[in-house]
Amino acid sequence: MTTITPFAAGSYLTNRTASNLSTLKNQLNDLSNQISSGLASQTYGGLGSGRSAALGAQATLSALAGYASGITAAQTRTNLAVTSLTQVVTMGTSAGATLNNGLQSVAASSVAGRATALGDLQTAFDALNQSAAGNYLFGGSDATTQPVADTNAILNGVTNSDGSMKAGLTQMIAEQVGADGGPGKDGWLTVSQTAPTQISIAEPGNDAVRANFGFILAGKPSSTTSAIQSTYTAGTATSAGSLQVNVNAQPAVGDSITLTLKMHDGTTTSFTLTAAASGSSPASSATSFALGTNGDTAATASNLNAALTSAIAAAASGPLAVSSTATASSHFFTGSVKGGPAGTGVMPDRVQFDGSGTPIGYRSATPQDTVLWYQGENTYSAPTTQTPAINTQSVQVSGSSSIGTGARAIDPAVQNVLAGLATMAFGLPTTSNATTRATYQAVIDTAGGRLASANGSGGVQDTVTQLSIASARLSNASTTNKATQSTVQNTLDGIEQAPTEEVVAKLLDVQNRLQASYQITSTLSKLSLVNYIS
Incomplete structure (x- = not known):
């Protein structure tokens, strides 16, 4: 049987037809993959000119996910810090009000006031040791070290390994009272x-x-x-x-x-x-x-x-x-294990005695003879100036913006509240006599001013406000990032995703074309001169 030459195996037309069928078959496979995966291509190369935009969008989404994780953790820390410091503010304000109201019944108020102030002091120490996910909130940039020493050590001191005593707040007060x-x-x-x-x-x-x-x-x-x-x-x-x-x-x-x-x-x-x-x-x-x-x-x-x-x-x-x-309380609460002007800690003033036991002035304490109540970071930018606590910790919220969320237990306003509570706890009169009222008034005059720093200008409440503003900024940044993330994701989906309706239509078209091509090719492959003539 004679074969028509243009359609014979190995001829140009045959090879061209096979190539077209292969192309249609590849299109069918690609469209089938798009239906099953929902993606326009399994590789970035398959995206053509959209691959650069897709890669950029993926990088942006990855960064936004990192920012979101940091913002969430920072918001938790910041909100806990606000709660803890608000508790300190409340205790300071309440103690000050209690002092003033107690003038009407000095003897009874003194007993209750001492107990309440000591309890508030211990509660304040606990609040300043607050942590989130294992990270301490009030140690400045040092989030791994407990910022405030144990309460018993602060109040009563500790014994060194060589048997010597390391003085706490109680001993420093006793020394100062005796010296005066x-x-x-x-x-x-x-x-x-x-x-x-x-x-x-x-x-x-x-x-x-x-x-x-x-x-x-x-x-x-x-x-x-x-x-x-x-x-x-x-x-x-x-x-x-x-x-x-x-x-x-x-x-x-x-x-x-x-x-x-x-x-x-x-x-x-x-x-x-x-x-x-x-x-x-x-x-x-x-x-x-x-x-x-x-x-x-x-x-x-x-x-x-x-x-x-x-x-x-x-x-x-x-x-x-x-x-x-x-005086002793104010001195004690300046103590810091780290930092200070020289970077070697801050040593509180203690009474200095001569050889006969007469007080002759003050000396700097040492870590071996005095409990240093604050153990966190305490960096100074000048001999008398701490670096801003809010900047000791920060979270990146965008490519060019970060928000400070740091806080320190040893900030001056917090020191004043602690000293005020200590003055109440150890200074209120314990006996009732002709001078009890004068003693009580002296506590109001000395402790009252320190406790007022809870709410006054530059006080603890200012730090609470700073952290609250930081929390609000974190929330705003989160909202902005989510909006950006949605926009970028939509852009990426437009490049990477394959619209189901469009792909199905294309798939049916390719299937029909391929089926028709197969039928025509099959018919042509069987065409002979006899069939052609007939």
């Missing part, structure tokens, strides 16, 4: 009857003691009677101040003298001694003095001398002790 009170527990003031009708009050002769500890005479006393006259000599760096009180004549019952004393933290305390009828006032009274019988001015001076001695001792055990407690 002096061996006679009179604030280092000497009261003596230097003449039958003259009383002398003198500051300590030791220049170092006078410059750092105890009472300072504030000036000439005020008197409601000309029968009592006073002379005041101000002290200097090298000379002690003094007062001479002269009973020039017999005062009347009800006449009084008021003396004001300064303390080294800048606060003052005053007491008034009132003349009482002969024999009606005990010699140890801190509020009154008995008049001598039959106009005996020497006896009156003697009684006034005893009353001044008692009143000064009461002031030393009351307001001065409160001042000492506040």
Whole structure:
């Protein structure tokens, strides 16, 4: 049988037809893969000119996923930090209000106030040790070290491996109270009857003691009677101040003298001694003095001398002790294991004693003899300036933007609140006597200002606001990133995804064309001259 040559095997037309069939078969396979996978191509090369855009979109989506993960973790940390610091603010504000309200019932308020303040102090330590996913929130850039030492160590100290004691807050307060009170527990003031009708009050002769500890005479006393006259000599760096009180004549019952004393933290305390009828006032009274019988001015001076001695001792055990407690607490809460101006930590001031046990000033503590309550990062940019805490931790929220979320337990405002709570816990009066109210007022004057930093300008609440703003910015960044992610994903889907309806239509078309091509090819392959002629 004769074959028509153009359609014979190996001819050009046959090879061309086979190539076309192969192309259709490949198109059918590609469309079938698109139906099953939903993708326009199994490789980026198959995307043609869209491959560059697809690769860029994938990179953008990967970055946005990373940002989302970081934002979620940062929001958790930030919200926990806001909650913890808000608790500190609440405790400081509540303690301050409790102090002021307690003036109406000082004795009862003192007992409750001490217990409440100590509990709040311990709660504050726990709040400042808050962590999220194993990362501490208030250690600055150091998220792996517990920022605040254990409560028992802070309050009571710890024993070193060699058996020596490392002082805690309680011991530092005791040292400061003892140093200010002096061996006679009179604030280092000497009261003596230097003449039958003259009383002398003198500051300590030791220049170092006078410059750092105890009472300072504030000036000439005020008197409601000309029968009592006073002379005041101000002290200097090298000379002690003094007062001479002269009973020039017999005062009347009800006449009084008021003396004001300064303390080294800048606060003052005053007491008034009132003349009482002969024999009606005990010699140890801190509020009154008995008049001598039959106009005996020497006896009156003697009684006034005893009353001044008692009143000064009461002031030393009351307001001065409160001042000492506040001073020691403020010193203690500056302590830091790390950082500081020199990068070797911050050593709090402690009382320095000479060989005979006399306090002569202050020295820097050491890590071996004092508990350093803060153990986190504490970087300084200048000798007295901490780097901003908010910048110690940050999260990247876009290619060009990051948000700070850091915080430190040792920020000055937090230190003040802790010192205020400690002053309440250890400084409120424990006994009820004539000076209890003055002692309580001294706690208000010293602790109140420190506690006010919870809500005041530059206080803890400002840090809460900073972190709240950071949380809001994180939320906004998350919303923006999600919108961007949706847009980029839509663009990528337009490049990579194969529309089902379109692919099905193409698939049916290719199937029909391929089937028709197979039929025609089959018919042509059987065509002979006989069939052609017939």
